[in-house]
Amino acid sequence: MPEQLSARYPTDLPAWQALKDHYRDDMKSRKIAELFARDPERFAHFTARSGDLLLDYSKNFLSAKTRQLLVRLARDAQVEKMRDAMFAGEPINATENRAVLHVALRSKLSDQIALEEPGVSDVWRTLDQMGHFVDAVHDGGVRGSTGRRLTDIVNIGIGGSDLGVVMAGKALRQYWHGGTRLHCVSNIDGTQLSDLMSELDPQNTLFVVCSKTFTTLETLTNANAARAWIADSLGVTAVGHHFAAASTNHQAMDEFGINPEYRFGLWDWVGGRFSIWSAVGLSLALVIGREDFQRFLSGARRMDQHFRNAPVEENMPILMALIAVWYNNFFGADSQAILPYDNRLDRFPAFLQQMQMESNGKGVRADGRPVKTKTGMVVWGEAGSNAQHSFNQLLHQGTRFVPVDFIVPAWTSGSSQRQQDLAIANCLAQSEALMDGYSVEQAVHDLADAGYAETDARSLAAHKTHPGNRPSNTILFPELTPDTLGQLVALYEHKVFVEGVIWGINSFDQWGVELGKRLATRLADVVSDGSPYPGDNESTIGLLAAIRRLSRQ
Ligand code: F6P
16 A cells, blocks of 8 residues: 555645745745746746647745745645556555556557556557557448448536546537547436437437446446437447447346447546546547557556656646645635636536546545645636636626636647737737736726716726736647547546545545445435435425426326
8 A cells, every 4th residue: 555545645745734834924925026036937937748738837835945845735635656657557446445557558568557457458459459440430440330430429427437428529519520429318307318319310429328336326227228219210230330339347247238349347446537438439540540649558557657657847737736735735725717718628626526626625644644735626608709708707896716727739629820819919918917907097097088077086996906916827738639639638537646645635536426426326216206205305305395296207
């Protein structure tokens, strides 16, 4: 068991106390603009590079001393040791007694990542099997039961078996080829699936059932409904032609009726929210093709190498994690906004919500003791321009402290560079406005220039003022490609892991989702056929009665 599990509370580490003092004495009342004034080379001193990504973290409450103390915190918390333990395949997911090896999914054999761990040496065979299947769907070697090409790929999964496919599928829209289109179904209420079925022709449709466990109620409910649709429209024997699946549960795939050639395995050391690199990415591979899926993996591998080898001071995921801890635990930030300036990344915040909040939303440390500090921040966000016309008001003038990550490609992933240039201008303007603000004096001056009388100008100026001094990171990269997307996703994966190490929590389990699942199972028959409710929650009793009164059956 890695030593970190018996490590001290972060608050007991010398660097933590030093950071507390540094916050109180140097940073609490600091203006970020002063840090720029003090160091004309601040941009150069507070940017990090990895592969195609540039992280500008200069617009933060961070001096050279802060960075030095944060780096010390990472060292004291044994981040490097835990990172190496992860790459070595040690069972760092202690509550499930599992290794955490999503990094093996994008490695090369020559990287020698945990090759002795059961399943790791099958990674490349499975990728090859996926590649052949993808090619066969594209070239018509694999067809539907009536001989038609399979052009509509419907991913059925939820959580980690959905969000990555949704996010990356949209992000890489310009790489879709082979005439295939991607659709995703996750929610249990059935509307997503029925809306889709009304548009699709079953003859062209390939469902990919994605479920690590193949026991998830939402996924199985949707998969059964989809199977009924295929069987009703094309006959029961068609099912084998219109379903593929990715799971660790081979028996369940078999029982569902998945053709053995269309089944793709994964391993228990792949966490759901880190699984897009495995067969869970099959639907993505089916739309972007084998080569581009491989490029997506290679991008992630580039970030893995950076994470493994770059010194802590220059290590992008470690720096981002440290900045997040700095704001979470010292400045009291409760949430973090993610604003991508490319509409194709508009599901990236939702993808990060699971990655960050399911990983680090924990109140108990890996060693079983309660945490003493706040852990995972709430993550939220939206494509940048939409955000500006929606919630950015709160970021600029509200009372909450919300650090922002701006994510922006230099080149359009659509057809208009002119429009992307406008997006970039808006992105830069937002981070500038957050940091520099707009003073009362400036507002009064501008209002006077616009012809306002002095008293009116003064009273309106209070409303127009932006306090500024609000921090942000900017992640810039050339263009949204499979390679850069792979780098970006792996960046956040490692960032989340490092935060967890510092807080002493296990970022790789998710026990907090179990209770709700159990209670829902208990309530399913109560709701649908009026069976007696076995619980004693008065609100549930009241709601059940109200639901029965509303029922149309
Ligand atoms: O409910 C949480 C969760 O267990 C996630 O962690 C996981 O990504 C999702 O459900 C789906 O699980 P599965 O892939 O086993 O269907």
